[in-house]
Amino acid sequence: MSFSTLGLSEAIVRAVTERGYSEPTPIQKQAIPAVLSGGDLLAGAQTGTGKTAGFVLPILQRLTDSPPKSQPRGFPPVRALILTPTRELAAQVEESVRHYGKYQKLTSMVMFGGVGINPQIDKLKKRVDILVATPGRLLDHVQQRTVDLSHIEILVLDEADRMLDMGFIRDIRKILALLPKQRQNLLFSATFSDEIKSLADGLLDKPALIEVARRNATADTVAQKVYLVDREKKRELLAHLISEHNWHQVLVFTRTKHGANRLSEQLSKGGIPALAIHGNKSQSARTHALAEFKKGSLQVLVATDIAARGIDISELPHVVNFELPNVAEDYVHRIGRTGRAGAEGEAVSLVCVDEHQLLRGIERLIKRELPKEIVPGFEPDLNAKPEPIQNGRGSRPGGGGRGGQRPGGNRPAQKPAGRSGGQGGNKQPPHRSSGRHQ
Template identity: 70%
Template sequence: MLFTDLGLSEPLLRAIAEEGYTSPTPIQAKSIPAVLKGGDLLAAAQTGTGKTAGFTLPILQRLSSSTKSGGGKRLLKVLILTPTRELAAQVQESVMIYGKYTGLKSAVIFGGVGANPQIKAIASGLDILVATPGRLLDLMSQKCVSLNDIEILVLDEADRMLDMGFLRDIKKILAVLPKKRQNLLFSATFSDEIKSLADGLLNSPELIEVARSNSANEAIAQLIHPVDRNKKQPLLAHLIKTNDWKQVLVFTRTKHGANKLVTQLEKDGITCMAIHGNKSQTARTKALADFKAGKLTALIATDIAARGIDIDQLPHVVNYDLPNISEDYVHRIGRTGRAGSNGVAVSLVCVDEHQMLRDIEKLIKQKLPQEVIAGFEPDPNAVAQPIQLRSQQHQQSRKPGSAGKPAAKRSSPPKRSFNR
């Protein structure tokens, strides 16, 4: 199938061709016709499958055919909600690239940066607004944005929005939207929480699922390196240097852990930066840009900050800490092995994380191969210690009589490939 077979307009096909693309990905081939029909949609797709273009292209098509040029002020017709700043910026980039010949106007708003330029962009008149829930509610409370004319609502990476606690914010936003509208919900998985949200939001939706939920990409080679907890950092430095890794995305469990790892790796002569929620938006943008440009060998990230990161043919992902939510393992390693290229996902696992590893293997329905690195053999007599998130440790340290309680487990995007 070609993009020319999907009924897209000439301005969109020209923009797609200029990016060097001819054939849609499976999610695009299914979602573009579905969105063009005007009905609600519930779509599940793994990261890196091209779902962003799967909704931006048909939305641009629908707006282009319905928006009349003239002297009247533009009415905001499309709202796209995303969980993170990085993903919001990525979606806006897609809208601008593929909509450059349509004459449509769009803007992106998120926290961490000044609101005045965003307010001015909205005031000038928009067709499409990409937003994170918090900043949108802030500007709504200041009466800087009106959602009275919204015709299409997109919830992108809805599972992550629920994980991050945005459900209440989403409900506040839904309450002020016009009742008659098209709703598009995209999620990496169809969890019970997502199904519940969809039941209350969608009207007889078309259901699209292009890959088995919670399955790992077969193009990714997965490997476990057993190691003691205090030898993880030396082992990571050893792997980067001996294998001459040029670009590796490293996941830590906490912000504090990310900062500490950056300091340690820099002492070993490895260029790296951290990206997490405590970093300013300017710092996060610079770190990501430098990493994409090859100025950094390692980018150290927490799960929330890394959601939506879209890197061209990223070769290596390392789980410095295994994730607390098993499903996040699939999201993490999905940053590599995209668009036909091979990738390697390495996990450094200490005795504390053995149950997490078993949970992950149960989820992905496969036993992951293990390799002990000479010089980093784990102590067979090591005793597991409870794993606590830093935020939980901080909260418990302030509560009398709560010291030593283990933290409860939580339940559980390359330019040349068309994975936008």
């Protein structure tokens, strides 16, 4: 099957072909016709499935086929709104809009916090057909009356599970109240939690349902392995593995921003080029680190879960869990960064005695036991006692609940972090400004 058989115009197919794609992925085969039909869509798709093109391509087609119905006074109307949880993902999605729409007469822009608002206001004074935004900064513009959402024809909630996880539900509901009732709604989520189902029930009208991968499944193309090691020897073991196997483009996950900073500094001092990326980093620093990592000049990128959302690197060979996530589902998200589009990848987890319960929860979730290995010279102390895991997203040591999930299955909102856009573990709904600087 080719893209041209899905109902896309020659101009769009040409742009897709120039990006090096000739055959649609499973999510694209199902999502593109569904979106072109004009109906609502609920899609379960993990990272690396090609979901972005699955909604961008048909949106470009639909907006081109039907000119805007009216031209109100003041700011030109935005016709399609794509909401994403992080700056990186917003930038990535808008880049896709520009690449795939290069032969269309549609215009687009990206909008997120952490940068000046005035250049965004200037762009909004011109025609913007497709707006990609994070919720908090979009509401900043709404408050200043610099954006018109009353003519939105298509709404996309991308990575809706992560938006809820980051505490954006109140912002999302405020935005929904500003949109016209007659519109097409597309909701994409890696998981279908109770919160996602509740949001979908209130948002979608008789949606088409697409689920391209078994829930919480890990890709068959990802080789997974666990190295058992003492907590104090993790950094040395990581450096040993990188050097011994000559790994390049290694994405390493830590639980905290402080841990990411410390690990990247230690690796760099040891002769392994590394940078950290997390919410407290400036937008320019995050963009620089990502660019260096993507082009291969940076050997190691150390990231927190939220900052890594939106990292899209084809054929990323190595993902390392320096620390296991407190929430088992996040393991699936993390290792989904490698083994994409049929390419092989390797996911390695460094596990100390503190994390044995988390590891069992992950194995229950993915319904398989992960192979364990001990590297000579890094043998763990069999008499070591586990210590409570205080940091990270879990609500108690061991992650709580079954499979490392939170008690009761509820996903707490992230703690507001002001301009940092960072992580936290507060169960209270955040103040509205919590998302502004994402």
